[in-house]
Amino acid sequence: MNGDSEARPAKPATTVPDDRRLSWIVDEILPHEHAVRKWLRRFPLVDVSAEDIVQECYARLCAAQPGDIRNGRALFFRCARNLVIEAARKANIHYLDRNLDWDDEIADSAPSPERIAAGRQEIDHLKARMLKLPALCRDVFVMRKVYGLSYAQISQKLRISERSVERQVSNGLSWLATHDETAQPTHMPADSDLEDRPQSGRQIRAEKRS
Template sequence: MGEDRQTRVADWVKREVLPCEHLVRAWLARSLVSHADSDDLIQEAYCRLAKIDDFESIERPDAFFFQTVRNLLLNQIRHARIIRIETAAELDDLGLADEAPSPERIVGARRDLARVRERIDALPERCRRIFEMRRIEGLSQREIAARMGVSENIVEHDTAKAIKLVLKALRRSSDVAAAEPYLRTRLR
């Protein structure tokens, strides 16, 4: 009976889920997830689907698969935040001296930040404001939506749009390396 279930699950995945995998991969790429992480997230999602007892009752397998990958990505981001906080606490416990950056690094970082800031300032007004509240002020999507009177979907969309537009502008001017730390500040 276990083999029969495995065959049914495999057939269901092949028929209902696999055709939408490329859409999920495209979304992950737009979300700036590396190819290797995308592979891991999709593999984990398939493993979770295989464990569902009543998989045939899922009305929208494509949406279910997408939501599973999205939840796994969110858990990965939350876990990355936790790891960093714990690592920082351990370093504090060791009593290691915090070395200040050199004056050259400070000047370079300020110059890079100014370039990124120029690109952010050039964004469309609503997109720029949402991006600033989300990435610079650290507000949640819900808080931003309430303040601006828009849906959380618009907040999520405009944040992603802002990142894409800034990275695109920086790629054109070859400043993309300068932008990465500032654009990803609140992503992990």
Template sequence: MQPDLSLVFTAHGSELRRYLHRRVRDRHVASDLVQDTFVNLLERPDSRINDIRAYVYTVARNLLLNHLKQEARRRTDPMPPEAFGDIAADQPSPEEAVDARQQLERVYAMVQELPRRTQEIFVLNRIDGLTHAQVAQRLGLSESTVQKHLAMAIAHMTRRMRAR
């Protein structure tokens, strides 16, 4: 049989609110936790509770711990504006951008040295991400032919990169 919640609230509500307020240092949060505690009690269908006060405090303590964990996850530490200058930008530096562009141009030039069909297979597989089977189907070739062209392209590019 469920205890009469109005009697339990009258007997333990204020004491529970003080207990929670000492821990969270916020009257509103403490009141919310008390309310959540009694909602929890209300939602328990016909549970047998031997010591209602101990049960109320156990529920409240669990809700408090959950609240404190959530607060810890949400907490952010204030930082002075100067500190944001030390955070790395998502963009590459101008030097890195030029270097990446030059590398891309070298790879593009190496691909242009390949026979037209090998270029097409290389781009579909390595750039567009198609599987060997998908490339073969798209171009009307066997998978073996696609693999041979890719092997030739990779060997060519490896030789050219080593030569630099």
């Protein structure tokens, strides 16, 4: 954490990102969210949830300058770790492993081909989940996302109001955006997450500071 020369956003942004920044988040951040969540599951979080940390990360990453970032994955992990440490400090919690099971390769290496492939699989998995939405919702998503129809066209095609189309998009997106443990990919590439090395599955113990 110290001596980190990589640019890191300390404060969250306050407005929605522009198109360029959103594209960067889509390409360089979102594919690694599953890996970050998997790493977060090792820690007994107090007064904060993994969801809180991930959401806060996205807010902070909005403030990053895409052109300055070489490794979005590393930035995402660093942001999450900083938030874990902040939450622990506020809760007066002391992690026995001060490094939080930190592997330098998480932070410092450029994404390996395996990680890139794993990230791509995460996106494919998301698309697969889209096709598992309930029938009407799935049809709305396919028409909107795969075939690029407008709300008016979808409304006409499905014979529902545009408000209903919007509601289907909202409900479907909420379902897709909810991290569902039961919907994980059944196959994970070997070596996709360095967190699964000898430390894999090892829970990080914590104790209250005296």
